[in-house]
Amino acid sequence: xxxxxxxGLVEEIRRSGERAYPAECCGVLAGHPGGVKxxxxxxxxxxxxxxxxxxxLIAPDDLRGIEAELRSQGLEVLGCYHSxxxxxxxxxxxxxxxxxxxxxxxxxxxxxxxxxxxTSWVLNDDRSAxxxxxxxxxxxx
Amino acid sequence: xxxxxxxxxxxxxFTAGHDSIELAGETVGQVLDGLLAAHTGLKRHLLQDDGRxxxxxxxxxxxxxxxxxxxxxxxxxxxxxxxxxPSIAGGSPAxxxxxxxxxxxxxxxxxxxxxxxxxxxxxxxxxxAARVLTIGAGxxxxxxxxYLAAAGVGTIGIVDFDVVDLTNLxxxxxxxxxxxxxxxxxxxxxxxxxxxxxxxxxxxxTRLTSRNALEIVGEYDIVxxxxxxxxxxxxxxxxxxxxxxPNVYGSIFRFEGQASLFYxxxxxxxxxxxxxxxxxxxxxxxxEGGVLGxxxxxxxxxxxxxxxxxxxxxxxxxxxxxxxxDALKLRFRELELRKDPACPICGTNPSIHELIxxxxxxxxxxxxxxxxxxxxxxxxxxxxxxxxxxxxxIDVREPHEWDIVHIDGARxxxxxxxxxxxxxxxxxxxIVTHCHHGARSMKALEILKxxxxxxxxxxxxxxxxxxxxxxxxxxxx
Numbered sequence: 001x002x003x004x005x006x007x008g009l010v011e012e013i014r015r016s017g018e019r020a021y022p023a024e025c026c027g028v029l030a031g032h033p034g035g036v037k038x039x040x041x042x043x044x045x046x047x048x049x050x051x052x053x054x055x056x057l058i059a060p061d062d063l064r065g066i067e068a069e070l071r072s073q074g075l076e077v078l079g080c081y082h083s084x085x086x087x088x089x090x091x092x093x094x095x096x097x098x099x100x101x102x103x104x105x106x107x108x109x110x111x112x113x114x115x116x117x118x119t120s121w122v123l124n125d126d127r128s129a130x131x132x133x134x135x136x137x138x139x140x141x
Numbered sequence: 142x143x144x145x146x147x148x149x150x151x152x153x154x155f156t157a158g159h160d161s162i163e164l165a166g167e168t169v170g171q172v173l174d175g176l177l178a179a180h181t182g183l184k185r186h187l188l189q190d191d192g193r194x195x196x197x198x199x200x201x202x203x204x205x206x207x208x209x210x211x212x213x214x215x216x217x218x219x220x221x222x223x224x225x226x227p228s229i230a231g232g233s234p235a236x237x238x239x240x241x242x243x244x245x246x247x248x249x250x251x252x253x254x255x256x257x258x259x260x261x262x263x264x265x266x267x268x269x270a271a272r273v274l275t276i277g278a279g280x281x282x283x284x285x286x287x288y289l290a291a292a293g294v295g296t297i298g299i300v301d302f303d304v305v306d307l308t309n310l311x312x313x314x315x316x317x318x319x320x321x322x323x324x325x326x327x328x329x330x331x332x333x334x335x336x337x338x339x340x341x342x343x344x345x346x347t348r349l350t351s352r353n354a355l356e357i358v359g360e361y362d363i364v365x366x367x368x369x370x371x372x373x374x375x376x377x378x379x380x381x382x383x384x385x386x387p388n389v390y391g392s393i394f395r396f397e398g399q400a401s402l403f404y405x406x407x408x409x410x411x412x413x414x415x416x417x418x419x420x421x422x423x424x425x426x427x428x429e430g431g432v433l434g435x436x437x438x439x440x441x442x443x444x445x446x447x448x449x450x451x452x453x454x455x456x457x458x459x460x461x462x463x464x465x466x467d468a469l470k471l472r473f474r475e476l477e478l479r480k481d482p483a484c485p486i487c488g489t490n491p492s493i494h495e496l497i498x499x500x501x502x503x504x505x506x507x508x509x510x511x512x513x514x515x516x517x518x519x520x521x522x523x524x525x526x527x528x529x530x531x532x533x534x535i536d537v538r539e540p541h542e543w544d545i546v547h548i549d550g551a552r553x554x555x556x557x558x559x560x561x562x563x564x565x566x567x568x569x570x571x572i573v574t575h576c577h578h579g580a581r582s583m584k585a586l587e588i589l590k591x592x593x594x595x596x597x598x599x600x601x602x603x604x605x606x607x608x609x610x611x612x613x614x615x616x617x618x
Binding site for chain 1: 149150151152153154155182185186196197199201206224226227228229230231232233355356359360383384385386406407
């Protein structure tokens with residue numbers, strides 16, 4: 001699978017991770033599904049987990065609202081992004097356990113120096129693991 | 142009875158692309174069973190192994206979450222719409238990573254842990270994946286690093302820049318007679334890796350400062366504070382708050398100890414408990430005031446316990462509670478701690494956003510002590526031989542210190558009795574005061590000068606300098 005998004009959106013995700021550091025940021029990837037999922041905008045979401053800075057949760061009510069809003073613009077939820085403060089941009093066991101199929105999960109590593117590696121992952125159909133998907137970044141010239 | 146089930150995008154690959162499916166049933170549960178029978182690929186994504194809905198799957202009957210109705214027993218009517226709504230969750234590996242597999246040798250080594258359902262294989266893997274930073278390899282650092290290593294904590298970082306000294310061994314059990322004079326990091330690393338070679342020790346042979354603290358603390362999941370001084374304690378606290386790390390606190394003084402768990406994201410921090418440090422010099426260090434050797438063993442073990450519980454997520458932590466231990470009475474007391482909304486670093490309007498100068502904050506170096514005339518140990522010996530009759534040597538230490546060792550011909554007047562006993566002294570005599578290392582003696586000088594005594598000096602370096610350089614026959618302590 002492949003995910004396509006602009007360099008501007010990548011920058012927005014990185015910035016959001018840096019702002020939330022040392023806690024995690026999270027948000028929704030919105031765009032057009034298809035052979036290549038095209039992200040056209042990000043929807044910042046309130047992290048409903050306040051008990052643990054190493055967890056994020058986009059609550060079902062929030063997601064319903066976002067879906068309805070996006071649908072009126074002809075867009076769909078394609079997945080989400082979140083940051084891993086001081087940890088590699090790889091899915092944690094918890095990420096895999098909680099993952100939905102088909103959705104793209106962008107993870108950005110953030111440490112004190114700022115945002116680092118950015119990767120995207122999709123759950124295997126048998127839920128055994130998440131596989132990396134290629135991220136096609138469109139530079140805006 | 143046709144019920145419409147609305148399928149979210151991520152599940153459509155399992156419903157041949159359909160975004161809604163018409164099904165029959167009397168209850169939500171029956172409709173769900175019908176859905177899973179028709180589209181078997183959905184099952185593993187919607188249900189746990191025990192058949193219950195996964196926690197990230199919500200079902201809405203029309204506009205209401207079925208958890209607010211009768212759950213899967215909720216009756217349905219024709220025309221109802223049942224919507225599967227995702228919640229999206231995840232997080233970094235910091236608190237729950239379980240990637241670390243255990244070898245057979247590790248299974249055996251940790252078998253007494255694996256037998257506890259609260260730990261088990263999952264908990265032992267969390268311990269193995271955990272990264273713990275201990276500040277100090279001294280009285281508290283010794284027992285806690287030993288227990289953390291024995292318990293199988295995968296990575297232990299240690300910050301210390303000291304050298305093993307004979308006076309350490311009465312309590313610092315990670316070191317030994319064979320490592321006297323070596324760096325505490327070398328000594329602790331050798332002992333800990335002998336205890337458990339699976340543990341990786343990360344060495345930070347440096348003083349923790351405002352310049353390096355965020356970088357060092359940032360590499361770890363949890364910090365255990367085994368420091369013996371206030372500037373470092375505030376520094377550790379602030380770095381943990383700024384980086385969102387839990388801080389397992391312990392402190393000891395003579396026969397009494399304290400322990401708690403500070404974690405600003407969920408509860409109080411050290412500054413919520415003590416917003417200001419005590420005035421410098423008020424609370425003596427172990428080197429000045431002494432400490433019972435077993436005491437750090439007890440408090441450090443409590444810190445190790447809280448660290449392990451935090452990592453495996455078992456039991457009730459010390460978050461929001463301060464445990465006070467009195468070794469002489471053998472009594473534990475507990476105080477409830479609350480987060481202070483006015484806390485300058487974790488309150489609602491914090492005024493501290495970065496690390497500060499902690500030496501200055503704790504008043505160290507702010508008020509220079511009394512600077513009176515001193516006499517060296519060698520000069521004192523010469524003068525004592527020359528004018529033995531005229532020179533009055535006053536020992537201002539405590540009687541139990543006098544019992545350890547004293548200089549022949551000295552008079553014992555403990556510092557706290559000095560103001561009342563001035564009348565015992567001859568105002569025209571040459572007076573030299575001394576203590577253990579020279580600090581109390583200087584305070585005595587200040588009292589004497591203030592009372593009008595003219596010819597007074599303080600023995601530089603105290604009885605320790607005397608024993609080292611003039612009379613090697615005397616014991617040092």
